[in-house]
Amino acid sequence: MSKPTIEKITVIGGGSTYTPELIDGFIQHEPDLQVDEIALYDIDEERLNIVGGMAQRQVQYAELDTKVTLNLDRPKAVDGAKFVLSSMRIGHMAARILDEKIPLKYNVIGQETTGPGGTFKAFRTIPVTLDIAKDMEKYAPDAWYINFTNPSGIMTEAILKHTNLNVVGLCNNPINTIAAMAEAFHVEPKDVFLEWMGLNHVNWVRKVYIKGEDVTQQLIDNLEKMVDIEEMPKIDPDLVRTLGVMPTYYLQYYYFHPQRLAEAKAAEKSRGQVVLEVEKELLKKYADPNVMIKPPELAQRGGARYSEAAVNLIMSLMLDRRDVQIVVARNGTSIPDLDPDVSVEVPCVVGAHGVTPLSMGRLPESIRALCQHAKAWESATVKAAVSGSRRDAYLAMLQNPLVPDYPTAVKLVDEMLEAHKQYLPQFFKK
Amino acid sequence: MSKPTIEKITVIGGGSTYTPELIDGFIQHEPDLQVDEIALYDIDEERLNIVGGMAQRQVQYAELDTKVTLNLDRPKAVDGAKFVLSSMRIGHMAARILDEKIPLKYNVIGQETTGPGGTFKAFRTIPVTLDIAKDMEKYAPDAWYINFTNPSGIMTEAILKHTNLNVVGLCNNPINTIAAMAEAFHVEPKDVFLEWMGLNHVNWVRKVYIKGEDVTQQLIDNLEKMVDIEEMPKIDPDLVRTLGVMPTYYLQYYYFHPQRLAEAKAAEKSRGQVVLEVEKELLKKYADPNVMIKPPELAQRGGARYSEAAVNLIMSLMLDRRDVQIVVARNGTSIPDLDPDVSVEVPCVVGAHGVTPLSMGRLPESIRALCQHAKAWESATVKAAVSGSRRDAYLAMLQNPLVPDYPTAVKLVDEMLEAHKQYLPQFFKK
Amino acid sequence: MSKPTIEKITVIGGGSTYTPELIDGFIQHEPDLQVDEIALYDIDEERLNIVGGMAQRQVQYAELDTKVTLNLDRPKAVDGAKFVLSSMRIGHMAARILDEKIPLKYNVIGQETTGPGGTFKAFRTIPVTLDIAKDMEKYAPDAWYINFTNPSGIMTEAILKHTNLNVVGLCNNPINTIAAMAEAFHVEPKDVFLEWMGLNHVNWVRKVYIKGEDVTQQLIDNLEKMVDIEEMPKIDPDLVRTLGVMPTYYLQYYYFHPQRLAEAKAAEKSRGQVVLEVEKELLKKYADPNVMIKPPELAQRGGARYSEAAVNLIMSLMLDRRDVQIVVARNGTSIPDLDPDVSVEVPCVVGAHGVTPLSMGRLPESIRALCQHAKAWESATVKAAVSGSRRDAYLAMLQNPLVPDYPTAVKLVDEMLEAHKQYLPQFFKK
Amino acid sequence: MSKPTIEKITVIGGGSTYTPELIDGFIQHEPDLQVDEIALYDIDEERLNIVGGMAQRQVQYAELDTKVTLNLDRPKAVDGAKFVLSSMRIGHMAARILDEKIPLKYNVIGQETTGPGGTFKAFRTIPVTLDIAKDMEKYAPDAWYINFTNPSGIMTEAILKHTNLNVVGLCNNPINTIAAMAEAFHVEPKDVFLEWMGLNHVNWVRKVYIKGEDVTQQLIDNLEKMVDIEEMPKIDPDLVRTLGVMPTYYLQYYYFHPQRLAEAKAAEKSRGQVVLEVEKELLKKYADPNVMIKPPELAQRGGARYSEAAVNLIMSLMLDRRDVQIVVARNGTSIPDLDPDVSVEVPCVVGAHGVTPLSMGRLPESIRALCQHAKAWESATVKAAVSGSRRDAYLAMLQNPLVPDYPTAVKLVDEMLEAHKQYLPQFFKK
Numbered sequence A, B, C, D: 001m002s003k004p005t006i007e008k009i010t011v012i013g014g015g016s017t018y019t020p021e022l023i024d025g026f027i028q029h030e031p032d033l034q035v036d037e038i039a040l041y042d043i044d045e046e047r048l049n050i051v052g053g054m055a056q057r058q059v060q061y062a063e064l065d066t067k068v069t070l071n072l073d074r075p076k077a078v079d080g081a082k083f084v085l086s087s088m089r090i091g092h093m094a095a096r097i098l099d100e101k102i103p104l105k106y107n108v109i110g111q112e113t114t115g116p117g118g119t120f121k122a123f124r125t126i127p128v129t130l131d132i133a134k135d136m137e138k139y140a141p142d143a144w145y146i147n148f149t150n151p152s153g154i155m156t157e158a159i160l161k162h163t164n165l166n167v168v169g170l171c172n173n174p175i176n177t178i179a180a181m182a183e184a185f186h187v188e189p190k191d192v193f194l195e196w197m198g199l200n201h202v203n204w205v206r207k208v209y210i211k212g213e214d215v216t217q218q219l220i221d222n223l224e225k226m227v228d229i230e231e232m233p234k235i236d237p238d239l240v241r242t243l244g245v246m247p248t249y250y251l252q253y254y255y256f257h258p259q260r261l262a263e264a265k266a267a268e269k270s271r272g273q274v275v276l277e278v279e280k281e282l283l284k285k286y287a288d289p290n291v292m293i294k295p296p297e298l299a300q301r302g303g304a305r306y307s308e309a310a311v312n313l314i315m316s317l318m319l320d321r322r323d324v325q326i327v328v329a330r331n332g333t334s335i336p337d338l339d340p341d342v343s344v345e346v347p348c349v350v351g352a353h354g355v356t357p358l359s360m361g362r363l364p365e366s367i368r369a370l371c372q373h374a375k376a377w378e379s380a381t382v383k384a385a386v387s388g389s390r391r392d393a394y395l396a397m398l399q400n401p402l403v404p405d406y407p408t409a410v411k412l413v414d415e416m417l418e419a420h421k422q423y424l425p426q427f428f429k430k
């Protein structure tokens, strides 16, 4: 049988420093999958040329039969795509730095995915995404939109509620957690099955199975003795025992907010500033015509296994594998404590027909309210991003689990709307 | 037709300074209702004698054909009662003062109903209440248990889940809000109909009808111009407009926590300390054999219209009036965003058959998550109070909407368990 | 206080032989309620004059200060009404006779409310009703539409789903059952409280309370010894014991279909034919200028206590009484086994604000599926009546609990569509 | 890697004529799976010897390294099993013949899975199954119970509700339908993905995907032109178009009851009688020591692809394949129109951790009520089988979709209870 072929994959935000990671993913999977064209699209011509040049050298060096094209025209970039991968940052790293810095003044950690930063990143990005959706409905109506852009749960929900696209949201948190569990139990990742429940970046593992054996209690009892679990570095074993389920990485911002806030305030640079410097170094490497493979420094950028997750997803959607992957999708009846039309991150069967969540059942009582609270924030954020109403924005911010009271919500919104004004036309129409 | 007669009403916590208020209620309703015996029960003989003496003089002075008995033996006090009214404070005002003071150290307001204080008041009171229930199941199995004891929503839920009693929880917040609305619109309280939704002390008014006309939007638009609404003194009109529904009095502790916390820290005396002094004065009056009617100072004690609410409820339960009253009852399907077996505070039809909630429908999105969050705290508090498990106590505290993080929850529980140790045997059994 | 006044009540189908019953109701309640105008509207001028003349004499004879007007112009009839009462029969009694006769050929009882007859009566009546709604939205937008027209549950659901009217559906079955229970227990109707659950004409009594005492088991145990219960004449006590709840009158057609079918086949005349003759006699009386009060023969017509139910409802809507009445209303969360937007017949609080169902909770398992099945038929009937799709009509008929199989459903629809063609333009557009 | 090994598989009803089919399944999968022991258990020693002898010759002839043991002692048979396969018939074919014949007198088709026969087969089989469960809880607590015994949905629900076993229910209807679809579209079975919804033998296909393409509408439009679909031979294309989804094989008894009834009445022999003769012939073959492979006549017995379904299931449970199979499992939140604790037949992920249903969402309106109705019958049947209450039996029978009225339900139960008295001790205890 001949190798399955994808005629065209489009990358929105192709000038991202992640792109060489993604390209590397396709290079690794070359034996299983032929990609005819990877169309990189960006609005920043300079970066597109630097990163795109790097991508072209990677492909060439690996002797792939794949054309990498650089595109500044979005309809053309999207036209005929089978998959559109999105990883963008409206306002660049400068906007992220504001998202992270402003909230500190009000004793709230910025957090660009689960905090006030996430609300504002979504406000900036959703309108652009809905525009892209219009292009896709016209030029690539059957394509899959694979969202990497954070906050991934909010972005995916916006697309589910406001477009007709086929969409899946992706995060490397599940695949990294599986890898960590595999390591802890000295097995292969494929031997790990997780009952993963909740939202993107707001999720818990209810059960861990190793080769079908339920090891959850064993894990909870021995957390201190386990090898360091990369994805749960700052989670207190005592908290795990109290909850009876395992919170994942990002929940540290909710369960340990004051500590994380104090660290953020004490830090010389925000995460955005650190990344900005990493990116500068990376772009220098990418610009070097002698660099033919992704540089090791890319690992510091923080997207471990993203390309693996992406290629896995694409392979199953394409080849109708109907295997189980943990992705962001429409809830339906998977978790009955949340509305059917919201996005959740749960194990799903992924095949050519689409993405079908498993029936996960009710959230355990120890985590239910926090998950509902975070989802209310997410859905309110989608609503405000689309309506452009300042009151809706207050309501979204008020419902973020990190925001302690109404006056703080109002101050955060007022200052952040002003700071990001140029990227938020929907809030400033007359 | 002869006047309806109640053979016996028992008051648990009969030595409470509220008792003369309650007695006054029965005096006011004497034309409609004959009460043969009011049995006051307390564990504090001295207070029982003082308050009980006052009650006996009130009844005598009003020329009621009612016997007021003083009881230190609980089974005897309960035996044959048709209604058992509970208003008790395990650990007296001293315990309340601890409930209010300790949390301030951790930057959390104590709040004896919706905050950490509520959790600990429930921890102390639930075991005693379940003991009373055992007496009632034996000596007055068909009696109605009318709970005034705070936190009323949590207490009512504990009784619903762990006994077979007929129970209703009561608060004066609804009746006071109705009175305030009547005043604002220059009508009688009976002309006001409120779509009141949520939990005891965690509730919102979705719609206000005056003589059947929906005036909600008019009210929201004119909040500043309205006469001062007693029950919503500290609620920002802008918050009301953001929510689209009206939060009631106690929600100030959630929506304006930092301000309330700052005031509590700045206050010379905690609310418990203030009340302690008011009570001392009241008890002096009650001890005076020349005082025959409830003293005006009682109004300062904070229970406005409690006796009116209580008598209304008793009249409808007795006379099968099937009118609508806002009380604390089992949710059933009234609010589908909360589980059927939890307590809610909603409009209910009250008749001799019992208390049936109206179908209120889904909580508006702007308030849903906070209500679910607070209910998770309430239900976790009931669970921990019964289990006596320290982990369950952490989980309850962690889910209180005022508690910012896990380490704070742990510290609060550890210190408060120690402080109240003598009243919390369930947490210290070997 | 002056007597409450309704400026105008409009009666759609004013030429109905029921009208004098309704007029009599207002005469009986004259001390409590002033009605300035009763506007009778009909498309049949001759009947309108006969029945209208009778109504005018009734009012005159009773010395009411009420104007009875006769109207052939619908917008004018509706203009300014506070209440619009609907009781109409598209296609007259001749159509009912077809509804009852045709199904017998296919071994299905016609039944104009719960059987195939109900589907076709709804098909004929819904489009006319939606037209009336348009008039009301224009000329009487705040009026209450009180639906007497059968099948009342289906009609009410059509109005709820396809108009903005304030609507309540009414049936005399609940009020008659209450009267029968009062008689059986030698009390007043007001002493009876029923947990009535289900749909119009497809309902059960879960609990019977007499003065607040639960007498359900006593009733079930002594059904044979009870006085004949008018509303449940043909219900086998053994069936009641099997179900554990009491089915009401119309359920005989479901639980005893073959017997009722055999009787209908054996009957010389269908119910419609019998009523036709009763009506002829009634109209003769009405035409007699010496008849000033409703004739005793009207009782045979079958609408016992309808006017009482109607006046009760109007009084509570007007006077904001907020008492409990069993009417047809939007389900909301009253019965969670049915969708929120369907109509149900349950106890509701009726006040000037509207009609709010009590939270009735889950249907007992012994009746749940039949109720869901009947509701599926009702909702499918509404859908087909509006769409005019023959397939939708098949689907509605297939889901009627009396229809045994698909081929029968198809034959019933095909023959009945043809028979009623002139009244079903929606099914015959090109 | 060495071949995965199952130490022991136990077959309850090992003397069934199906057993050689099952043995053949293990022979076909020998390259992938080593089975050390197949323990056949039966109460009928003669049949066990004949069928068991055949099974031993099959294994020997195929040179399998598998021991086939014959067991009359159930605890011993079950001890140490990893999988227990159940395929039994309490009362043998004689009881089935009664199940099929008696209802015909009352104009109801007997139908041993979806009709009155199913109720009585369940009444006879559930008590025995719960006894087996007790053995398993003692001697093989971690084993999987794989239920082939009809009515498979009811049997599975009984085990789910009344035991602690790991259980899956199995039917060849899904695998046969997939095969038929593959044939119709000229693809491999693995290329077919079905949105299969409902209960065992009461199910519908909402969507058909071929290699990920949704071909549902294409299929509905071309039903007449399609090759004969084995599993849907008697389904009218017009019905499919009316429903908008495809009913599967056994629904002919509901949608076309009168026709199937007429055929059953006209038939010389009931299905049970036909099978009885087929079985006699098969047993003759099995008794012949020269027959070493399953005889072709076995195909007539009606269990096409059963062994394939069974081996597929066992392989995934064992090898943690986590692929999607359509089996009978606990609903959970898969279909929210049915209760969580009932059994449904839906696509499930099958792995070593167990069986997790996909979130299928709400049943389409066109089929919802019938599915709920059939499930009410199933659950009431489980309840009556366990309680042994005659009233519960009436209630179960009354809720079967084929039973037209209450008197018929009573007569069916009374006569069938008497006829099967010896196998129904639970209904005849004093």
Ligand SMILES: [Mn+2]
Pocket (backbone or CB within 6 Å): A152, A170, A171, A172, A173, A201
């Ligand atoms: Mn992520």
Ligand SMILES: [Mn+2]
Pocket (backbone or CB within 6 Å): B152, B170, B171, B172, B173, B201
């Ligand atoms: Mn209160």
Ligand SMILES: [Mn+2]
Pocket (backbone or CB within 6 Å): C152, C170, C171, C172, C173, C201
């Ligand atoms: Mn009626």
Ligand SMILES: [Mn+2]
Pocket (backbone or CB within 6 Å): D152, D170, D171, D172, D173, D201
């Ligand atoms: Mn089967």
